[in-house]
Amino acid sequence: MTFQNTREFAKQLDAQDALNHYQEQFIFPKVNDKRVIYFTGNSLGLQPKRTKAYIDEVMNDWAELAVEGHFYAEKPWWDYQERFAEPLSKIVGALPSEVTVMNTLTVNLHLLMVSFYKPTKTRYKIICEEKAFPSDQYMFQSQVHFHGLKPEDAIVEIKRREGEHNIRLEDVLAKIEEVGEELALVLIGGVNYYTGQVFDIRTITAAGQKAGAKVGWDLAHAAGNIKLELHDWNVDFAAWCSYKYMNSGPGNASGCFVHQKHHHNSDLPRFAGWWGHNKERRFKMEPTFDPVHGADGWQISNLPVLSLAPYLASVEMFAEVGMDALIAKRDHITSYLEFILHEIDQEVKGSFEIITPSNPAERASQLSVFLHGEGRSLFDFLMKNGVITDWREPNVIRLAPVPLYCSYEDMYDFGQILKKGILEK
Structure with missing residues (x-):
């Protein structure tokens, strides 16, 4: 599939996603009264509504x-x-x-x-x-x-x-x-x-x-x-x-x-x-x-x-x-996030590098991004703008597009927020 870095394309992927409705079964934190983009399921997963x-x-x-x-x-x-x-x-x-x-x-x-x-x-x-x-x-x-x-x-x-x-x-x-x-x-x-x-x-x-x-x-x-x-x-x-x-x-x-x-x-x-x-x-x-x-x-x-x-x-x-359905979406949404990151990297002229293997067989629901010339201020910008992600020293942001509750539109929105954070530095 040829990806596109547009909201319309991301929405199209969500409409075709058999697991998209599972987002509604989780409780999301809010920042500025808006549901966050949650990338830290590799640290602590969101609460399912059925848990209570x-x-x-x-x-x-x-x-x-x-x-x-x-x-x-x-x-x-x-x-x-x-x-x-x-x-x-x-x-x-x-x-x-x-x-x-x-x-x-x-x-x-x-x-x-x-x-x-x-x-x-x-x-x-x-x-x-x-x-x-x-x-x-x-x-x-x-x-x-x-x-x-x-x-x-x-x-x-x-x-x-x-x-x-x-x-x-x-x-x-x-x-x-x-x-x-x-x-x-x-x-x-x-x-x-x-x-x-x-x-x-x-x-x-x-x-x-x-x-x-x-x-x-x-x-x-x-x-x-x-x-x-x-x-x-x-x-x-x-x-x-x-x-x-x-x-x-x-x-x-x-x-x-x-x-x-x-x-x-x-x-x-x-x-x-x-x-x-x-x-x-x-x-x-x-x-x-x-x-x-x-x-x-x-x-x-x-x-x-x-x-x-x-x-x-x-x-x-x-x-x-079922794990097969989860893994199928995991691979697809992670590839879309990778595509978005590469697109933004070209637009802002090489500010970061993905250090997770590019081979889908050697990665799962995580992309670790090494920031070149960027500091923790970019991480702070993302957090203040509703992207909950994870900082690891010395200069890595970990992104986990968990298939149960992350959407393709989340990936698009994250790319736009990331670009804004870099350009406004």
Whole structure:
């Protein structure tokens, strides 16, 4: 399709968009009494209108049933998390038994590393990407310290080549081969938070496992955003947050994946708690841990149902839409935003550069824009003019055209506001 940088063309695309009506199912902030253009779904998704009803249901059950809500609520609390198995499994490409919800993201990654990072004297190194999200970096450092190792010895970062913004797949594979028999774990973000680069999860997983390592993924920016086939790709484990592309609310519960091949391995260490105990015998208060066979066996405490309620609202919306439809619009609207950016860049004579890969297979719902000669004042201008976007040091604005609630006309309007901000500097 040949794009055009006109409002009429953008409206035409919206009229043809099968998901366009989902915008009406979200609540948008307002700036100057006008609905914002919201580009920060890669940080915190908008609130779906249906969310309140899910929370109110739990609150009403708590008021009317108190403790009996565990068993007699319309959605009993004691097995509330089981409602996620089917819809979440479709979002991440897993068997229902391979997914669960619990805790928050970094907590879950730490707990999963108890099971899957078992360093020895000869096999102890972790491979991650340069400029991983800081929480992951802190996690790696504390984990290797916990095992009596030094980060400078145990943590191996895959770096970008000089003058390049993204990491090459061949460099990841070469590093895995280089570390070889010293490699214990590969743990990378499925989508790099800074550049928006999507990694080849299948190929990297196979390479890490061929080297004798376990392979896990931080899918914070991937779940609900890219096509995942975690079971078929033989991923050992993964975790993700729910408040970015899955719109479950600030700091909300995390999802986990543990491959079926690990479910019956009684030698696999884990930190245990009673909610991971055999469900049929959980309330017998037995002294010896008998884990549920599946990802639920990694649960520790009974779950925060008030937090799970908005997450359930979201995954049921995803079930209605389907990942294939979301990804089709994601690719199209991201390409239109890329086109708009290039058009504006030509008009204002090279003030910025898109550092996200141009290949649609290597990106998702994010374009990171490096500002040349522009400062935070441009970001401030956008915010004051109703474009909610994200600033990352030293000079990057991240734009996430989330397909559930962003429109093509939003892309056009953003281009006009961006041009005005640059020209009025």
